[in-house]
Amino acid sequence: MDRLREKVRNLLKDGKVAGYLGYIMKDGHPLPHLFTPARPEEVGQAIVAPGDARYPLDKLLQQLAKGYPDATFAVQVRGCDERGLNELYKWGQLDPEKVVLVGVACPQDQADYCECPGPWPSVIDSGNKCKPVLRSQRVDRIDALAGEAAFQEWMSAFNKCVKCYGCRDICPMCFCKECALEHPDLMSTGKVPPDSIFQLVRALHMAGRCIDCGLCEENCPADIPLRVLYKKGNALVKEMFDYDTGSLTTGLSPWKFLGDESTMETKPM
Amino acid sequence: MAEKEYEPKIIGFFCNWCTYAGADLAGVSRLQYPPNIRVIRVMCSGTVSPHHVLRAFQKGADGVLIGGCHIGDCHYLKGNYMTIKRMTFLQDLLKFTGFEDGRLHLEWISAAEGPKFAQVVREFTEKIKKLGPSRLKLAPKAA
Structure with missing residues (x-):
């Protein structure tokens, strides 16, 4: 100190x-x-x-x-x-x-x-480095559930949502002036709980952007395990585009630029 | 009397330059394909936001088919690079949340591939028919 x-x-x-x-x-x-x-x-x-x-x-x-x-x-x-x-x-x-x-x-x-993979910054003025947690068990648990079971689990969480927008308002990465969550053509208005896709839309925006501070989850009055969703989003971005969110060495976000020749293949039906 | 077969609702987002023209070709060639698909024409498959796909599922679509130009053939040069990134990510995210697995499909169909268009729509409709109504549609609404 x-x-x-x-x-x-x-x-x-x-x-x-x-x-x-x-x-x-x-x-x-x-x-x-x-x-x-x-x-x-x-x-x-x-x-x-x-x-x-x-x-x-x-x-x-x-x-x-x-x-x-x-x-x-x-x-x-x-x-x-x-x-x-x-x-x-x-x-x-x-x-x-x-x-x-x-x-x-x-x-x-x-x-x-x-379950932080990098619990210290590049400059340390207080405290000491500790052991990072490289694999999230919370994500692994949901990954192990298949289809219907995972769906039930998420639906029971999403149905608790009171649409307070607390997750968005506290998020340091949410800087947009217009928000898809409030767009009447993309999200039903005036009902609680909101559309089941509410948290998924946010998860889309958080992929490759969420820095896993966990404030959304701590802030959520309904205790929705938002962090698990965003952790998975980042893991997918890492897997697909080899992009480390919040790192200065892996270039710009894959969602930001159109990029060179695409080498990805469409999935079989 | 035999039980009526489930008729799914499928939303198709087709790019104006390739897949939509491919659908036209399938039409003028009088190729048969199931009428379960509702087509929305977009100028480029890259303009289809994952929001639109999620919204379609929320509104009761059983399947979403996205059609674009082959890589390298995009009318806007790089539009479909974005399509494949977004849709592949969305497919995996939907799988993780158990929402829909395999109900979102992306296919590159050029303007000359009328038979391929009919084939893809036939196969996709068959698949969705087998899967039945989507989980999101069946899920009980919270009071």
């Missing part, structure tokens, strides 16, 4: 950044907070957010960047947050030159809970 505070203090003192987006402990609650050079004394209260109190800092950063397009901001990132930033750079939503990372490595129990 001291290492992190020291770095933030130096960043603010050098005037390299207009602010540091991190967490503060306020009245016993860990809350997202923008630390500025104008109030350096607050840095003493800067904390690493505990695992059960997480906010979409990437999303807040996008709003900040929109309001202050010329300013550079430092931001506290976990492995997932950094993947999200990388993906946002690729989609032209943030400028990598205007973001400074303050990295936090997740503890082992957090990585196990998330």
Whole structure:
């Protein structure tokens, strides 16, 4: 924690950044907070957010960047947050030159809970690397169910949906101005639970974009296992296009450009 | 009296330049194929969003057939590169969720392949008939 505070203090003192987006402990609650050079004394209260109190800092950063397009901001990132930033750079939503990372490595129990394949960012200012979880057992379990059983399982989950749009609203990767989930020609309006395809449409959008932060699932009042769906989407994208979501080394998203000659074959009937 | 055979509803999204013209050729050649297919003409198979396919299933389609130009023959050069990426992904996602397995099919049919068009529609209709009504259609609606 001291290492992190020291770095933030130096960043603010050098005037390299207009602010540091991190967490503060306020009245016993860990809350997202923008630390500025104008109030350096607050840095003493800067904390690493505990695992059960997480906010979409990437999303807040996008709003900040929109309001202050010329300013550079430092931001506290976990492995997932950094993947999200990388993906946002690729989609032209943030400028990598205007973001400074303050990295936090997740503890082992957090990585196990998330089944996270990369629980630390490229810069670590707090915590130590732990063992990543390379294979999701939750996905494997559904994979093992065949057809009808999987369908029943998903339908019972989807039917609990109250259409609060919480999954979309908290998602750091949901930056579209118009949303397919609200398009009256693509989705029935005015009924709860929504169309059974509601979560599938979101899963389509999340493929190759979801950075597996898990906020959607934590936020869902109906406890729909959204993460399993998006994890599978990413696994399929990896398998089909060899695309690592949130990595800067595998090029642009396969959905973004038309590409060279296609070598894929249609599936047999 | 024998029980009436199940007549499925199949939605076809056909590209204007190849598959739709192939369907025309099948028509003027008087080739027979089942009438279960409802055709929607699109300018390019690449304009068919997975949303449209999901929406078709939600609205009660038993099968969705997408027809486009062969790779390299696209009127818009690279439209069908996108089609195959999207549809292959959607097929696998639908399989994972157990929604529909094999009810979404993508086939490249050129304007000269009238007999192939009739053949594909015949085979696909047969297959969907065997599968019966879609799970999504049968699923009980939550109160």
